[in-house]
Amino acid sequence: MSYSRRDVHSPSPYKRYGRSVSRSLSRSRSLSRSRSRSRESSVENPGNNLYVTGLSTRVTRRELEKHFSSEGKVEDVHLVTDPWTKESRGFGFVTMSSLEEADRCIKYLNRSVLEGRVITVEKVSCV
Numbered sequence: 453m454s455y456s457r458r459d460v461h462s463p464s465p466y467k468r469y470g471r472s473v474s475r476s477l478s479r480s481r482s483l484s485r486s487r488s489r490s491r492e493s494s495v496e497n498p499g500n501n502l503y504v505t506g507l508s509t510r511v512t513r514r515e516l517e518k519h520f521s522s523e524g525k526v527e528d529v530h531l532v533t534d535p536w537t538k539e540s541r542g543f544g545f546v547t548m549s550s551l552e553e554a555d556r557c558i559k560y561l562n563r564s565v566l567e568g569r570v571i572t573v574e575k576v577s578c579v
Contacts, residue, residue, distance in 0.1 A: 496578070497576055497578045498551065499551045499554060499575060500527070500547055500548045500549065500550060500551050500553070500554040501545060501546075501547050501554075501575065501576040502520075502545065502546045502547070502548065502554055502557060502558070502573055502574065502575060503543070503545060503573075503574050503575070503577075504516070504543060504544050504545065504546055504571055504573050505542065505543045505571065505572045506542065506543075506569050506570055506571040506572050507531075507540055507542050507543060507544060507566065507567070507569065508540070508542075508566070508567035508568065508569045509539050509541075509542060510540070510567055511531070511540055511566060511567050511569075513529050513531045513544075515566070515567065516529050516531060516544060516546065517529045517546075519561070519566050520546050520548070520557055520561065522561075523548075523553060523556045523557045523560055524549060524550065524552075524553025524554075524556060524557065525548065525549040525550075525553065526547070526548060527547040527548060527549050528545075528546070528547040529545070529546050529547075530544055530545040530546075531544040532544055545576065546573075554575065557573055558574065558575065561573050562574070
């Protein structure tokens with residue numbers, strides 16, 4: 453039984469471009485990504501957005517909202533989840549209705565226990 457061997461000198465579709473083209477393509481992609489995230493954003497953080505870490509993978513959006521509503525009105529809750537398993541990644545964002553309520557959440561809910569885990573609450577920092 454004989455196996456056919458690929459011709460060593462067969463033209464490769466990638467060989468004709470060489471390395472420089474593929475590098476320039478990847479550079480142009482990364483440049484376009486960085487341009488879309490400009491620092492001169494028109495949206496400013498008023499200080500009522502909170503970053504919450506240390507969450508259990510079992511915690512739900514509703515439980516997180518209930519925990520934070522003890523210190524004021526919750527505008528929005530964004531629980532970051534794994535796209536395939538839909539399980540919590542252990543962190544999220546909570547938007548309170550005012551700066552005072554956000555400060556109260558940091559003061560009283562930072563290092564509090566939710567679903568058996570100690571959570572950390574801090575303001576979202578803008579780059």
